[in-house]
């Protein structure tokens with residue numbers, strides 16, 4: 001049992017085992033998500049998009065909510081397959 | 093290198109290049125092993141032209157350029173610093189940038205998604221915590237950056253060799269020429285931008301055909317360019333009999349082949365008999381309003397250079413770029429028999445649009461892939477290359493004898509320079525000499541310092557050159 005297995009397992013249950021490859025046709029397409037959008041990432045954190053390089057791979061984010069309180073308020077990057085859900089849309 | 097020496101038996105490189113007699117084996121233009129050596133010995137060491145800061149004015153702006161066969165990215169990072177990076181992912185080699193130019197926050201590799209900040213740092217690695225488990229230090233896996241970069245009055249140059257001398261030392265007496273080539277036409281430093289995009293096309297010849305001959309082969313012009321010399325493509329149309337060069341006011345000078353053999357640079361340059369700049373002579377008869385602009389700019393520049401002698405307007409900077417006030421010609425090695433030609437055209441940044449348009453039209457008629465002058469040149473380089481690869485053809489050396497043994501120096505008027513009659517092959521022999529030195533050298537310590545030359549060509553001499561090749 002490795003440390004990331006619980007997360008992968010949880011996600012696999014939800015999307016049918018394709019978490020790592022991102023091979024899901026209901027994936028969140030991040031390329032055009034505007035700055036200010038809030039998304040949930042695989043760890044469970046809720047983050048706000050601070051910059052979108054629009055390469056479809058990565059988002060620059062700030063952590064808003066996390067079970068690890070030391071992460072709240074920090075800057076991070078989120079990889080496309082780790083973006084699970086959009087929790088707050090903003091208009092372009 | 094080893095395979096070359098073996099296959100050539102006892103023929104050392106020096107036996108292929110006999111500078112005293114002006115005889116050069118065709119092997120150095122057609123041999124695959126020598127070509128591969130050049131990529132290492134010449135193109136990872138020499139200072140190479142990358143581009144211009146005006147191509148990347150804002151944070152995140154980038155433009156893809158090239159050093160030897162390899163793509164590099166000139167980018168302005170978020171803190172406004174310029175960088176030159178190799179365009180290859182440190183993971184498994186994919187190009188991290190597949191656009192010619194643009195603006196970006198990061199370079200994200202399309203293969204597995206490694207993502208690099210514009211300052212080269214690896215900032216994003218998918219599954220980093222879960223899959224690498226702390227085994228990899230991201231700070232060790234940034235984009236490869238050149239060993240030295242120089243912003244020389246707006247022009248950007250770089251080398252992969254940390255042992256290379258400073259760029260200004262590398263230029264030697266031609267530093268003034270290069271500086272002035274990036275001035276606006278009123279003589280203000282860093283006064284130009286480049287037309288976008290840069291022209292790029294491939295021609296079937298070894299890079300040294302254009303690289304070693306340009307601005308050093310005046311003898312070709314009368315024959316090669318006979319048709320274009322009488323076709324009136326200059327801005328004046330057919331006024332005064334037509335010419336491909338703009339009209340200039342008379343100013344006493346003598347033309348020379350001028351070179352710094354120790355450094356490999358040189359051009360068709362002239363020594364003026366008097367200081368200052370010639371007055372402006374109207375020449376843009378086919379483009380209304382352009383003379384008004386250039387005349388006013390020239391007056392400012394004449395004021396600035398009053399009493400000073402001007403040194404060369406153009407130079408082939410070793411190994412593969414010719415710098416002129418309105419055009420930059422670069423010949424990238426692509427394979428032993430293919431060159432990727434690039435043309436960048438500087439234009440006064442503050443010039444009104446009609447002036448920029450007129451200059452662009454003239455440059456397009458003149459040079460580039462479909463410019464008439466360079467079409468003439470390409471015809472010769474391409475067919476000469478093709479006719480040099482043959483087994484029998486390779487037995488016959490090229491002839492660079494013209495003027496060999498007749499060079500002279502004029503320390504008073506042209507310090508640091510070697511001169512020869514205006515039609516000579518002195519510059520080409522200089523480049524061949526520098527080629528030999530680079531190919532034989534173990535490091536920069538073997539090839540620099542050379543006989544030290546003054547960084548500026550002194551007060552007494554001076555030159556301009558004519559756009560010719």
Ligand code: FES
Pocket residue numbers: 181182183184185186201202203204205206
């Ligand atoms: S090659 Fe670039 S991420 Fe793998």
Ligand SMILES: [Fe+2]
Pocket residue numbers: none
């Ligand atoms: Fe695949």
